[in-house]
Amino acid sequence: MPFPRRRIRSALGRASDRRVEGEPEGRPRSSEVVRGFRFGTGRERTRKVKAIECRASERDGTVQIRWDRSERSSAEFPFVWLRDNCLCPSCFVPSAQARLVLMESLDPDVRPRSVHLDGEGERLEIAWEDGHRSSYPAWWLEERDFAPESREARLRERTNDKEPWGREARVPAYGYADVMERDDVLERWLLDLDTLGVALVVDAPRRTGECAALAERIAFLTRTNYGREFTVRAKADPSNAAYTGAKLGLHLDLPYMSHMPGVQFLHCIAAAEEGGKSQLCDGFYVAETLKERDPDSYRILTELPVDYLDVGSDHVPYHLVHRAPIIQSVSIPLSFSSRKEAALSTSPHRDRLDEKGKPYRMNYNDQVRDSCFNVPLESVKPLYVALKAFNTLAYDNCIGFYLKPGDVMTFDNRRVLHGREAYEVKKSGERHLEGGYVDWDYIYSRIRLLRTINFPLSS
Template identity: 25%
Template structure:
């Protein structure tokens, strides 16, 4: 049975269910009120600022009626109703300290074993069936990449992939870029050389968080695409040597690119990026674009390079890679903050023509959330 207990001075209340006790501060509850005077009914945005809430806000009364918690705040003498399930879903009263490098439960890290269940969908299916699109986008959010098959074989077909969830992010390479052998290339990606697994554009701040590569021609021998989960790499490095993990997370590397006229891009970010609470939120690894590393103290530089070397060895380990060959009309998408991609070398005979572009995960996550909400609403309506 759920109970509500108010502390003596009204600074917080506690929801008690069995042995579970979850506390909520008065100021937090007032700030998260969903009444018409506090939130817009149209878009859910706040209509007031924190300065409009009295600093001395306290709870003067709290009652539970079924799944609804009614809270009265002083000195406003304002009563607000809360859905208990929403409160528990958004509870912040936790005592467990997560290990640096933790990931959300919605994230699944992987290695070569994912070869047997590569996230793939049909272009026609995700273009016409919202449920299929939701499943595919959900796989990308979970694994950090996904393939599409049976797409149109036409110039700029990759734009139709981005249209499924968001918008192209234009860069100095344009709205899209061609990936095929060129004379005097401005980037090693435009040669037949193999490329070490890497994240793209680490010299940008922020980096494009999605990359799309679309195959239009593929008769040259070789050139298989490979992906590596940077989060799994970071996890393995941490399990082998926590000091190495920490030194790459604690100090910034420098990345730069000046391969074309009028462009000089630079960024300063760690190779392993953590949120303030230790969540693993990004990996930047690109040997071609790493500049002189100058933000590591002298006494830690040897450790840093040992960690950097080992991270590269883990990335290069075939046990970490998922590889596949793209045929015309096929494409793949990667979360560029997490998944490293690579290409094996290909022969100079035949043709190999890919087109690529960048987009961002916020649009993908938004589209996924909308599809999930629509599905939940449909299921609720059907149940009624």
């Protein structure tokens, strides 16, 4: 079976250039530990920044610090923020990295009685007017600098730009054993899922349970009404159109849920003897292209809510309904903080504070689009014209390939549409896929764990 679009990445790509192998430890050894869990900022911290001067400004309500360096040589920290983030054992639980300071006992006008640096300039010591004492490592403060360029850098390093792709795309492939055993490969796979929205894991064992095994490298599979895993096979009285031999148009799974699962795994255990070719296309790329070429259709698909419905019984009985435009992009008005800063949200897949109104979730699925349309009569034909324009562009820009037994197709289920050609249903050697979903929260969590330098320092 030909598979010309596969390639193996030779370089680390977007991975961080400093990484510590292995899991961060679950619990710190000492209750005095404040872990340096800050995504990607390990380099500065190892510079061991020192403070050379500090003073409290009553007028500004801040402690001002001068660092032992030329660039960004000073920083300011508000009194109330310092008090709220006291690291002493009665204010903070290090093992939970959680605050015990209660808002009811916090005074927004709190003031220090005295501020000073320890002998080496490694800590800021504060005595508060009520007698409470706080002590902050210099590196900890420096990581929390309020300067606009520092804030922007922190937010930028949390997000990766999406890389849209069309019909010329090649899907990156990773060996199953490498993903299971090597943290650098795991990280590259997950970064591809974030930026490209698709990657293949190849040479997985040809047995059930491998989606769950892959998910456990991240966190766990998300259970849905179709179960923890689902089996794609031609069935009698199928609960889903996927469980037939029919052609499936390009679509995203489970758009009838407000919480649409993030990433989908489809593991080919046995391929069809004939047919069943897989197709994938980048919904974000299609949306962008549609916006340029057919702005009327784009407008309809971003504005007109469409109803999705799934009713039946599989893992549990269900009657799921969701109503949303095909191309979902959200803008939240943000007059208070800068819109540019707000756009740097950490959650590109939901509630994105995105000034450009970029799509963050696609809801295209003709199979489960409700026959009940809650749109005005005169919008019906324009909606079909727009759906057809979208579908045509999607097929014009899709890639097609045959899944081989052992291949696990992994893709962003809110972005990348998948489909398959019809195949002949036979009794022997039937086509058999197993699927599952993993939520984006846990994928980003795993990327952060892989990229975090676990750098315990006693407070």
